[in-house]
Amino acid sequence: MTYETIFAGFGGQGILFSGKVVAYAGMLEGLNVSHLPSYGPEMRGGTANCSVIVSDEPVASPLITEPTALVVMNGPSLDKFEKAVVPGGKIFIDSTLISRKCERDDVDVYTIPATQMALDMGIAKLANMIIVGKLIKETNMFTWEQLEGAITKLVPASKAAMLESNIKALRAGYEY
Amino acid sequence: MGDKVLMKGNEALAEAAIRAGCRHFFGYPITPQTEVSAYMAKKMPKIGGTFLQAESEVSAINMVYGAGGAGVRVMTSSSSPGISLKQEGISYIAGADVPCVIVNIVRGGPGLGGIQPAQSDYFQATKGGGHGDYHLVVLAPSSIQEMVDLTSDAFDIGDKYRCPVMIMGDGMLGQMMEPVEFKDTDASSLPEKEWATSGTGMKRKKNVINSLFIEASELEDLVLERQKRYDEICKNEVRYEAVDVEDADIVLVAYGTTSRIAKTAMAKAKEKGYKVGIIRPITLWPFPFEAFEKALSKNTDKTFLAVEMSMGQMVEDVRLAVNGRANVEFFGRTGGIVPTPKEILAKIEEIGGAK
Numbered sequence: 107m108t109y110e111t112i113f114a115g116f117g118g119q120g121i122l123f124s125g126k127v128v129a130y131a132g133m134l135e136g137l138n139v140s141h142l143p144s145y146g147p148e149m150r151g152g153t154a155n156c157s158v159i160v161s162d163e164p165v166a167s168p169l170i171t172e173p174t175a176l177v178v179m180n181g182p183s184l185d186k187f188e189k190a191v192v193p194g195g196k197i198f199i200d201s202t203l204i205s206r207k208c209e210r211d212d213v214d215v216y217t218i219p220a221t222q223m224a225l226d227m228g229i230a231k232l233a234n235m236i237i238v239g240k241l242i243k244e245t246n247m248f249t250w251e252q253l254e255g256a257i258t259k260l261v262p263a264s265k266a267a268m269l270e271s272n273i274k275a276l277r278a279g280y281e282y
Numbered sequence: 283m284g285d286k287v288l289m290k291g292n293e294a295l296a297e298a299a300i301r302a303g304c305r306h307f308f309g310y311p312i313t314p315q316t317e318v319s320a321y322m323a324k325k326m327p328k329i330g331g332t333f334l335q336a337e338s339e340v341s342a343i344n345m346v347y348g349a350g351g352a353g354v355r356v357m358t359s360s361s362s363p364g365i366s367l368k369q370e371g372i373s374y375i376a377g378a379d380v381p382c383v384i385v386n387i388v389r390g391g392p393g394l395g396g397i398q399p400a401q402s403d404y405f406q407a408t409k410g411g412g413h414g415d416y417h418l419v420v421l422a423p424s425s426i427q428e429m430v431d432l433t434s435d436a437f438d439i440g441d442k443y444r445c446p447v448m449i450m451g452d453g454m455l456g457q458m459m460e461p462v463e464f465k466d467t468d469a470s471s472l473p474e475k476e477w478a479t480s481g482t483g484m485k486r487k488k489n490v491i492n493s494l495f496i497e498a499s500e501l502e503d504l505v506l507e508r509q510k511r512y513d514e515i516c517k518n519e520v521r522y523e524a525v526d527v528e529d530a531d532i533v534l535v536a537y538g539t540t541s542r543i544a545k546t547a548m549a550k551a552k553e554k555g556y557k558v559g560i561i562r563p564i565t566l567w568p569f570p571f572e573a574f575e576k577a578l579s580k581n582t583d584k585t586f587l588a589v590e591m592s593m594g595q596m597v598e599d600v601r602l603a604v605n606g607r608a609n610v611e612f613f614g615r616t617g618g619i620v621p622t623p624k625e626i627l628a629k630i631e632e633i634g635g636a637k
Contacts, residue, residue: 126288126459133288133461141288141459145314146398146618166546168458168539171622 107162109247110170112187114155115179115200120234124177125156127238131248131256132160140168153182160247175245177237179203179220198241200233216244218282224275232275239279250280286461291426291451292317294462295385296325298433299357302467304383305331306356308345310338310364313397314453315387318359339364343371343384350380351491353478355437359385361453362403363394365411372446373412377493379477379508381440383433384418385449387456390618398618399453399539404595407450408567415505417512419447419519420566422537426460432564434467439519441472443511450566452591454539454620515568522570523562527577530559532633535600536589537563540621544589547626555637556630561586566596574603585609585633589626592616 111128115121122143132139142157157170172192178184179200191197193212202221218240224233235257242253253276261269289297296318299307307322319335326333332349336342342358349356360368365386375382388403390396407420419439423429429451436447479489495501523541525548527533532551536544541562551558561573577584586604588597588611597612604610613629615621631637 129459130288133286139288139461142454143457145453145457146396165460165542166549167543167623168454168460169543169620169622171624 109158109160109175109245110173111158111160111175111177111241112155112170112173112190113158113177114153114183114187115234117152117154119154119179120231121154121179122156124234124238125158127235127253127256127260128160128241128247129158130260131242131252134256134259135248135252137162138165140165142168142170153180155183155187175241177241179233179237181206184208196241196244198237198244200237202233214244216240218279220279223278223282227274227278229271229275232271235272235275236279236282239276240282241279242276243280250277253280286463288459289426289462290317290457290459291429292387292456293321294426294430295359295433295449295451295456296321298430298464299383299437300325300329300331301464302355302434302437304355304357304437305329306349306354307332308334308336308342308349308356308358310336310342310360312361312364314389314399314456315359315361315385317456318385318387339367340371343368343375346382346384347371347375347378347380350375350382351378351479353475353480355383355441357383357385359387361387361389361397362391362400365403365406369406369412371412372418373414373416374493375446376412376416376418377414378491379444380446380491381437381444382446383436383440383449384446385451388450388452390616396618397453399455399620400591400616400618401452401538401540402592402595402616403450404566404590404592407448408569408599416508417445417515417567419443419445419515419568420450421447421521422450422564422566423455424538424541424562424564426455426458427462428564429455430462430464434465438472439515441475443515444477445511445515450538452539453618519565520568520570520572521564522573523564524559524573524576525562526557526559527561527573528559528580529557530577531557531584532559532630533577533584533586534558534560534589534626534630535563535586535596536560537566537596540589540591543621543623544626546623547630550623550627551630551634554631556634558630563596569599569603571603574600578604578607582607585611587611587613587629587633589621589629590614591620
């Protein structure tokens with residue numbers, strides 16, 4: 107099984123970190139993974155995206171042109187990547203920040219008000235983890251335990267409060 | 283042997299250099315390789331090494347010349363326009379037989395070009411770049427793990443043959459993260475650096491590091507002696523991967539990032555019934571001519587398709603290797619555009635005809 111996910115949004119939303127959590131979880135499970143961030147001129151325009159592949163086979167091209175899943179946290183990202191998703195793929199939309207509907211009818215669309223949820227929970231900067239929780243749940247890429255294990259290893263042990271918030275955010279998305 | 287860690291190519295390369303015993307790094311920031319410098323800046327002071335951000339790439343390469351001449355393991359890193367600035371120094375280093383490692387995380391060119399991945403520095407890396415009769419050993423990894431492994435090899439090759447070695451990646455390899463494992467390395471079999479200007483301690487004659495030889499016969503002798511070492515490199519250090527090449531109708535030839543994309547295209551073409559193989563040069567110089575002999579050993583009724591992120595540079599070496607015995611085609615994207623598996627597949631279908 108090969109999961110090819112594009113994460114996209116504004117700089118500062120933790121887009122690259124979202125991808126890193128998924129890649130890291132895959133690595134811990136002994137799978138082949140790659141994480142390719144955008145670093146081009148579009149980043150100067152405030153948007154960020156990354157391509158994350160998790161596969162039981164060696165990762166050939168790290169560049170994703172036909173994602174099996176798309177996570178978008180702003181309107182321009184939905185515009186940019188919506189058409190690229192494979193038929194039958196999954197699109198995850200932060201509905202707090204994206205008002206329009208997805209125009210595809212051959213993919214599964216999950217809308218989640220991640221940014222509003224994060225604000226309500228008092229963890230405004232962790233909307234990204236809420237949406238990652240939803241992604242993992244709906245794609246079955248990992249179990250909850252595997253996801254929790256990955257974030258626990260990724261957040262330094264010295265930052266216990268930060269870890270707790272991240273787990274809370276992932277859980278909120280996972281159960282949404 | 284350790285656990286796998288998820289690391290960015292640029293950072294993994296820097297860590298691998300440190301583990302290979304590099305304690306001196308001179309650089310100047312440029313996208314997409316700045317993380318090499320940043321990592322060195324953070325780590326070197328903690329392990330008693332030297333990190334120095336020079337005032338320009340020209341200074342950095344001359345600092346490398348000096349440190350390498352003193353016999354220590356030294357590295358510099360840059361991207362295409364910065365590597366152009368270093369060429370004079372590289373030629374001097376080659377002319378003075380000083381080992382060092384030079385990293386080029388290639389971006390689109392010419393000129394300042396762009397900052398996206400490219401392979402358009404192939405000519406510069408393999409055919410000179412600087413002036414004079416010299417070669418760089420050029421290593422082209424295609425994954426972060428290979429980048430790490432080749433970094434250690436680069437220092438060993440440099441020390442063994444007394445020559446500068448280039449690691450050539452591209453923006454994608456520099457920026458992407460993959461799991462890597464750092465293996466224990468052992469440089470104990472390498473020769474002592476008796477030539478180094480590391481101080482005589484009043485016990486030996488002084489050593490001189492120099493690339494100026496006014497007497498023509500003296501210079502010729504030195505160039506000839508160096509050529510013998512290049513011949514040894516060609517005999518001992520050629521590296522490549524060759525998959526399904528003997529029975530293929532179409533043999534893809536690609537290195538670095540492009541080889542990974544070509545492999546995706548190859549798998550898709552095989553599903554459609556095309557007989558496709560791939561040659562992936564790991565050393566760009568010395569170029570793996572023997573891989574082509576292997577591919578041509580059963581029959582010559584085949585097409586070699588060079589795929590590059592350039593307008594066609596390595597394809598010239600492919601033509602030399604094939605030497606008129608088989609058909610050679612080219613597909614490339616440039617300017618920082620990365621080819622897609624679909625585009626390569628379309629080219630395979632164009633060559634192979636409808637199935």
